[in-house]
Amino acid sequence: MAQKTILITGCSSGIGYDAALRLRAQGWRVFASCRAPKDVERLQAEGFESLVLDYADEASITSAVAKVLGATDGRLDALFNNGAFACPGLVEDLPRGALREVFETNVFGYHDLTRQIIPAMRAQGHGRIINCSSVLGFVPASWRGAYVASKFALEGLTQTLRLEMRDTPIDVVLIQPGPITSKIRQNSIPHFEKWIDWKASPRADHYRKRLMKRLYESSGPDRYELPAKAVSDKLLHALEAKRPKPCYYITVPTYAAAAIRRILPIRMQDRLLS
Numbered sequence: 001m002a003q004k005t006i007l008i009t010g011c012s013s014g015i016g017y018d019a020a021l022r023l024r025a026q027g028w029r030v031f032a033s034c035r036a037p038k039d040v041e042r043l044q045a046e047g048f049e050s051l052v053l054d055y056a057d058e059a060s061i062t063s064a065v066a067k068v069l070g071a072t073d074g075r076l077d078a079l080f081n082n083g084a085f086a087c088p089g090l091v092e093d094l095p096r097g098a099l100r101e102v103f104e105t106n107v108f109g110y111h112d113l114t115r116q117i118i119p120a121m122r123a124q125g126h127g128r129i130i131n132c133s134s135v136l137g138f139v140p141a142s143w144r145g146a147y148v149a150s151k152f153a154l155e156g157l158t159q160t161l162r163l164e165m166r167d168t169p170i171d172v173v174l175i176q177p178g179p180i181t182s183k184i185r186q187n188s189i190p191h192f193e194k195w196i197d198w199k200a201s202p203r204a205d206h207y208r209k210r211l212m213k214r215l216y217e218s219s220g221p222d223r224y225e226l227p228a229k230a231v232s233d234k235l236l237h238a239l240e241a242k243r244p245k246p247c248y249y250i251t252v253p254t255y256a257a258a259a260i261r262r263i264l265p266i267r268m269q270d271r272l273l274s
Contacts (some may be wrong), residue, residue, distance in 0.1 A: 005072050006239070007031045007064075009053055009113070010083025012039035014182030015132060018228035019080060019235055020048060026236065031068045035083065055083055055109020056101070065116045078128040078239055079117050081110045084150070086188040088215060089196040090203060091145035098195035099146055106150035111157060118170065127170045130238050131158045132231070135178045135254040139261055139273060143211055162246060173238045178251030179225040189215060224252045 006023060010016035011032035020032040020043075033053035034040050043050035049071070053064035068076060084106045087098045114129055121127025136144060137151035155174060162172035192215065198207040213219075234248040249255050260269055 002075075003027065003029045004077045004239075005029045005031070005068075005075060006078040006080060007033065007068050007076060007117070008080045008082060009033050009055070010035075011043060011048075011050070012036065014184070015177070015180060015228045015231045016080075016082045019082065019232050022229070022232040022236065023239075024048070029072075031071075033064055053113070055105040055113070058112060061109065061113050061116065065113070069120055074120055075124050076117060076120050076127070078130065079114065080130045080132070080235065081113060082132040083109075084132070084147075084184075085191065086144060086147040086184055087191040087195055088143050088188055088211060089145070089192060089198070090143065090201065090206070092203075093196055093198065093201050094146055095195055098191070099149065101191070101195075102146040102150050103153070106147070107153045107157070110154060114161070121170050122168065125169055128173065128239055128244065129161070129170065130173045130175060130235065132175050132177070133158070135176055135249075135251070135257050137174070137176060139257040139269070142274060159246075171244055172246075173244050174247045175231060175234055175238065176247055176249050176254050177226075177231055178253035178257075179222040180231060180251070181221065181225055181227050185215065226251050 004027070006028050008016055008020050008023070008030060011020045012034045016032070020030050024030045030048060032043050032048045032050045034043065034050065035052070035054045037052055040050045040052050051064050051067055052060060054060040085102065087094070087102055089098070110131060117127075117129070131154060133155050134147075134151045136148045137155040140148050158172060158174050165172050198204060198211075201207060230250050234250055238244045238248060249258060260272055264272070
């Protein structure tokens with residue numbers, strides 16, 4: 001049998017890096033993409049077929065797809081859309097530009113890359129598209145409005161695509177982690193500093209007392225936080241199961257949030273989630 005191939009985005013660290021290592025160890029041919037050229041060089045030094053793919057850059061996406069399909073004679077068994085970033089801040093303090101930047105990567109980039117991969121999967125007669133969402137793709141959380149909005153949008157697109165692909169041999173899957181060990185909090189700081197004028201906010205005291213310490217001071221793992229391996233475990237099942245689940249929950253908070261949303265009235269949900 002031909003070696004299975006997968007394109008994974010956001011492989012510089014965290015979920016993407018662990019997934020690339022795990023799937024390579026399982027015998028997959030992994031194309032591990034990163035936004036920054038320095039990270040691509042590091043992965044290449046580790047023996048990966050790595051390339052630049054920046055979700056916010058349409059030309060970068062098109063170039064990456066051409067390179068991957070050129071290296072595989074037009075075949076790709078799976079796509080794992082994973083890279084994303086956050087811009088912390090209260091919704092009333094989020095400028096339009098902040099939302100635009102988050103959506104360019106977390107939604108539009110996923111969508112663009114997926115659209116460019118579907119024709120190859122359709123031509124070969126099979127494929128798996130797996131999008132990494134979040135527990136925040138179906139329940140809200142204070143201070144994370146931009147990220148929540150982008151993940152809600154991603155879930156809507158993914159769920160619709162799954163419906164539309166039912167009569168094709170292409171499976172569409174959501175992975176919905178809760179707290180996973182990664183650099184997303186540290187990586188969000190430059191976006192926060194660029195866009196959020198928190199000192200001018202009418203809720204500046206809320207920032208001082210609640211967000212700033214969490215954002216700038218390391219307090220160790222979150223409660224119920226799991227290593228990236230937990231995502232790789234579910235990803236492997238989603239890739240190799242004959243009939244993958246539509247959605248994969250990961251971590252206790254994701255299961256709890258799903259139960260809260262299903263059982264409780266909205267006002268009680270708000271009380272618990274806040």
